[in-house]
Amino acid sequence: MNTEAAGRAGSEPRWRIGQLAEATGVSVRSLRHYDRIGLLVPSGRNAVGHRRYTDPDVRRLHQLVALRGFGLSLAEVGRVLDGTGADPRELLRQQLDQVEQRIVVAQRLRHTLLGVLGALDDTVEPSLPQLVELIEGMTAMQRPLTPEQLEQMVEERRQAMAELSPDELAELARQRQRYADQLSAEELAEMRRGRAALLPPGWGQPTSA
Amino acid sequence: MNTEAAGRAGSEPRWRIGQLAEATGVSVRSLRHYDRIGLLVPSGRNAVGHRRYTDPDVRRLHQLVALRGFGLSLAEVGRVLDGTGADPRELLRQQLDQVEQRIVVAQRLRHTLLGVLGALDDTVEPSLPQLVELIEGMTAMQRPLTPEQLEQMVEERRQAMAELSPDELAELARQRQRYADQLSAEELAEMRRGRAALLPPGWGQPTSA
DNA sequence: TTGCTCCTCACGTCACGTGAGGTGGC
DNA sequence: TTGCTCCTCACGTCACGTGAGGTGGC
Numbered sequence: 001m002n003t004e005a006a007g008r009a010g011s012e013p014r015w016r017i018g019q020l021a022e023a024t025g026v027s028v029r030s031l032r033h034y035d036r037i038g039l040l041v042p043s044g045r046n047a048v049g050h051r052r053y054t055d056p057d058v059r060r061l062h063q064l065v066a067l068r069g070f071g072l073s074l075a076e077v078g079r080v081l082d083g084t085g086a087d088p089r090e091l092l093r094q095q096l097d098q099v100e101q102r103i104v105v106a107q108r109l110r111h112t113l114l115g116v117l118g119a120l121d122d123t124v125e126p127s128l129p130q131l132v133e134l135i136e137g138m139t140a141m142q143r144p145l146t147p148e149q150l151e152q153m154v155e156e157r158r159q160a161m162a163e164l165s166p167d168e169l170a171e172l173a174r175q176r177q178r179y180a181d182q183l184s185a186e187e188l189a190e191m192r193r194g195r196a197a198l199l200p201p202g203w204g205q206p207t208s209a
Numbered sequence: 210m211n212t213e214a215a216g217r218a219g220s221e222p223r224w225r226i227g228q229l230a231e232a233t234g235v236s237v238r239s240l241r242h243y244d245r246i247g248l249l250v251p252s253g254r255n256a257v258g259h260r261r262y263t264d265p266d267v268r269r270l271h272q273l274v275a276l277r278g279f280g281l282s283l284a285e286v287g288r289v290l291d292g293t294g295a296d297p298r299e300l301l302r303q304q305l306d307q308v309e310q311r312i313v314v315a316q317r318l319r320h321t322l323l324g325v326l327g328a329l330d331d332t333v334e335p336s337l338p339q340l341v342e343l344i345e346g347m348t349a350m351q352r353p354l355t356p357e358q359l360e361q362m363v364e365e366r367r368q369a370m371a372e373l374s375p376d377e378l379a380e381l382a383r384q385r386q387r388y389a390d391q392l393s394a395e396e397l398a399e400m401r402r403g404r405a406a407l408l409p410p411g412w413g414q415p416t417s418a
Numbered sequence: 419t420t421g422c423t424c425c426t427c428a429c430g431t432c433a434c435g436t437g438a439g440g441t442g443g444c
Numbered sequence: 445t446t447g448c449t450c451c452t453c454a455c456g457t458c459a460c461g462t463g464a465g466g467t468g469g470c
Contacts, residue, residue: 096322113305136275
């Protein structure tokens with residue numbers, strides 16, 4: 001009597017791959033991939049080979065997505081779901097360690113980037129070689145620029161400045177302001193600290209046009 | 210007169226690939242890779258085809274490593290070094306954005322992991338399905354477990370508890386303590402908060418054996 | 419003369435994305 | 445009957461790692 005009475009046995013409302021993808025946000029391609037590697041093999045196929053997922057399949061998919069979200073590899077996810085392999089809590093602890101490492105590394109990189117950007121924002125359109133030299137000096141070399149390098153950059157900057165029209169200067173100032181407006185107070189402070197570390201004393205003040 | 214007088218012309222002390230790798234920490238395989246994709250083509254080869262790097266090549270390598278360290282792809286690095294492509298400062302700003310995004314995501318994940326681990330440390334060897342259910346409940350579903358789910362887990366835990374020998378219980382307590390000792394006060398606090406979010410009120414207190 | 423270094427394929431990694439070319443389902 | 449969905453290859457991604465099999469350099 002019901003609309004589209006599905007097979008009664010064991011409640012098997014079967015999902016098509018596209019429906020499942022739409023409902024879970026997992027791509028069709030990913031679902032096929034999980035099938036191929038044996039991580040999530042649909043319980044059935046229809047007569048022409050189309051995948052049909054059952055509710056338990058869907059449940060496994062949810063678990064898969066949750067574990068994958070913790071950064072486990074698909075191989076690890078498979079081992080956890082199948083009860084093989086190490087204590088999953090140990091895996092989660094390792095993930096925690098890795099995430100904390102990643103945070104530290106990313107924060108260090110953020111600091112360096114702010115420093116370099118701070119130094120660059122103090123320059124007027126440095127030439128590419130100059131810029132690369134600056135980056136090189138700040139990172140690979142792990143030390144501030146030498147006074148001679150700096151003097152040369154300053155001189156070249158002065159030259160470039162002198163060749164700019166008032167309009168161009170105004171545009172540069174606007175650009176810089178737009179960028180500064182996007183930064184938080186904390187980021188600006190960090191940028192200043194980074195610049196201070198790179199440049200010799202007395203170079204901290206922005207050349208307010 | 211000198212030992213191994215190299216070619217006088219333009220100071221060309223040529224490096225072998227192995228020496229360069231040793232000196233810079235970049236693998237031989239990476240150097241060959243950079244050669245193949247045209248990012249760092251050694252200035253010469255000897256009679257039998259061995260790569261020979263000049264000082265300018267080494268300089269470019271240093272710059273390459275610095276830029277790569279900012280998270281630029283090798284394609285972007287190539288464009289910056291060759292002066293093609295967009296303003297490198299714009300690239301660095303994009304990298305900054307990405308790094309900050311990564312930090313936020315990683316911190317969120319860290320928080321979730323601490324919450325799950327906190328909840329798991331309150332249980333006695335949950336079965337794999339239970340554990341996966343817990344993880345599923347905390348993440349994919351974005352909501353705490355229902356009272357029924359929780360009640361079932363509690364009951365199963367009680368069963369598991371009852372089947373443990375005193376020695377096994379003591380070992381469990383030791384394990385848990387060892388893990389807690391590795392955590393900072395801040396992490397423990399965050400873990401408690403995570404657990405509080407997962408479990409209904411009144412479930413916060415660790416069952417101190 | 420013996421290692422040591424170097425060479426070029428070429429497949430593997432990881433989790434899919436992206437067509438190509440074709441067939442059934444609603 | 446027309447789209448829409450689904451199918452299976454199979455190559456591409458990204459930055460290399462890792463042998464295989466072989467030849468010159470010190």
